Amino acid sequence: MRIELQQRTAPSAIARLLAPVLALAAAFLLGGIVIAAMGRSPLAALDVYVLQPLSDPWALQEMVVKATPLVLIAIGLSFCFRANLWNIGAEGQFVVGAICGSTVALATHGTAAGAWVLPAMLLLGTLGGMAWAGVPAFLRARFGVSEILTSLMLVYVAELILDYLVRGPWRDPKGFNFPQSVTFDEAATLPFLTDGGRLHVGILMALVAVIVAFVVMGHTIFGYRLRVTGEAPRAARFSGFSEPRTTFIVFAISGGLAGLAGIVEVAGQIGQLKPSISPGYGFTAIIVAFLGRLNPFGILLAGLVMALTFIGGEAAQITLRLPFDLTRTFQGILLFCVLGADALVTYRVRLVRGTPAQAAGRAA
């Protein structure tokens, strides 16, 4: 006896719509069981993890701040993933974007340079991310090298370059030799939306990215071409869509957005360069992209949900003394449920008697 997945000829539209909701419910149920097994009240955990943050303006604000880099990166990744190209190295493009953008901030540090500093930083950050993503795109298009490996390996190269810079040439001379750059001037810091808050202008960029992606993906020939390339590469080739060109474009989009996220994070949140500027946003964004099912608005929502698990997770540590590992476990459960639900919508699960050979014989 074995389990077989059989593609549904016409997946139900309602099922497709309900799948994420049911997946979320299932994830909460499973998470609740884990918490109950740890001897805590699942209801109290639900309250601390979800309800309290959602009813607290400070936590909502933090959620948006945390979701910003995730959404920016995931939007870019969705272009790649749609075209069946696997950019796993957004973390590196994020770091290179932060480095390139910061060159302006550091060069103008202590000078009276004015309003052009910030736009220049954002532009250079985006271009830096693009260039970094261009390497795996080129290797893939020209030599057929797996972009999964090259993009991932370039993450470590990027991190080491940053490491070198903040220990060497860019080290703050007044910083007791600690590996960090000077703190950016006012002119090189993203303005805040509210006084004393943490909502910076980068949030608006994430929103713009979502809307633009929605339009491009659903309402342009380019978006159509992407989907075809991903879903039916042979058909795409027959229709004359150039594969290398698509590769370059989607890598440029995803690298650029990851680079933008990097410089936004540095100029908006951290305010200086350090050996480590990302708690793995580039990797978490992969989960966000799939949680959002590669749909721009889905990604926006998924980014917020992911941010919620972090913030709720911290609150749960403080008030319920639930360990951080639980947060990670829950993120895993969530992804599993969403992908599982998706699979169930697309495929029918059948229990088949007998061995594969017999089944094949029957089919013949």
Next chain:
Amino acid sequence: MKRLFTHLLATAAMALVAGAASAQDKLKVGFIYVGPVGDHGWSYQHDVGRKAIEKALGDKVETSYVESVPEADSERAIEQLARTGHKLIFTTSFGYMEPTLKVAKKYPGVKFEHATGIKRADNVSTYAAKFHEGRYVIGQIAARMSKTGVIGYVGAYPIPEVVAGINAYFLGAQSVRPDIKIKVVWANSWYDPGKEADAAKALLDQGVDVMAQHTDSPAPLQAAEARGHFGFGQASDMIRFAPKTQLTAIVDNWNDYYVARTKAVLDGTWKSEDTWGGLDSGMVKMAPYTNMPDDVKKMAEETEEAIRSGKLNPFKCPVFRQDGSEVECKGGAALSDEQVLGMNFYVKGIEDKLPQ
């Protein structure tokens, strides 16, 4: 949009005030850890300190912690503690410096204690321990126990605190065996058992037969034990991870300091200050000397005592850089505290190159 947020923030502030009033009976003390409490090293030992507060002050206090907080993303976690009524907050890694200062500015009524930091404010104290004192002792032990004459060191990041530790370790080793050699591998992480173990294995493959570490998990020590080589515990007594080959461990003892600072907040005598305790104040302790001959043990105990009484300073002048030039002696008979806290050079005799 802007007005809406201002309004929401005002509501939040009111809720905060109301919440603080009801929790006034107990002092809430919060901790931010860079690793998991189960790292059996750095964060674990801070958590031991947290429990010591609970034990010493009982129902006058309530403690909580947030673990594995990435340094670049710590501001929110710190603020989360501040706004949930915690009046004393310990942030226990160097990288929390700027975020701690930022949150401290927003919450002037909350006292902050930043471990291994260099910037203070009216409501931010800093504290650290002179671990390099212990490292001088284990350096001497390592040199005596090594057969190959090559000792190893797994470092986290080449920051001054770690570099000073390597120098003290090497100077200790050199003091009993002038031809001793040291090899250093950087894990580029405070806590990553996999990377730490790999770093240790790389050292062992290069002929190292005594392992020291400045990372938080017992992995390097375990890697040494697995090959029958000696090693030292880090931050806490790790003897149960290497019962046959742990020689001793440099134990971070935050208990007394944490209890004293919490009491100070309860009494209203808390002031912003900088504390740098060593073997003399008990902030640095040596785990029992094990798995070594009696004469080595005797030497270690004597050195430990000499440092404790102030007779011996690991960085007594003259100190020479790798290129042989002498370091200016700003602290009288030894390097000044500032020189040790900002150390970014290897001493003469270390052949590796310090990543710059």
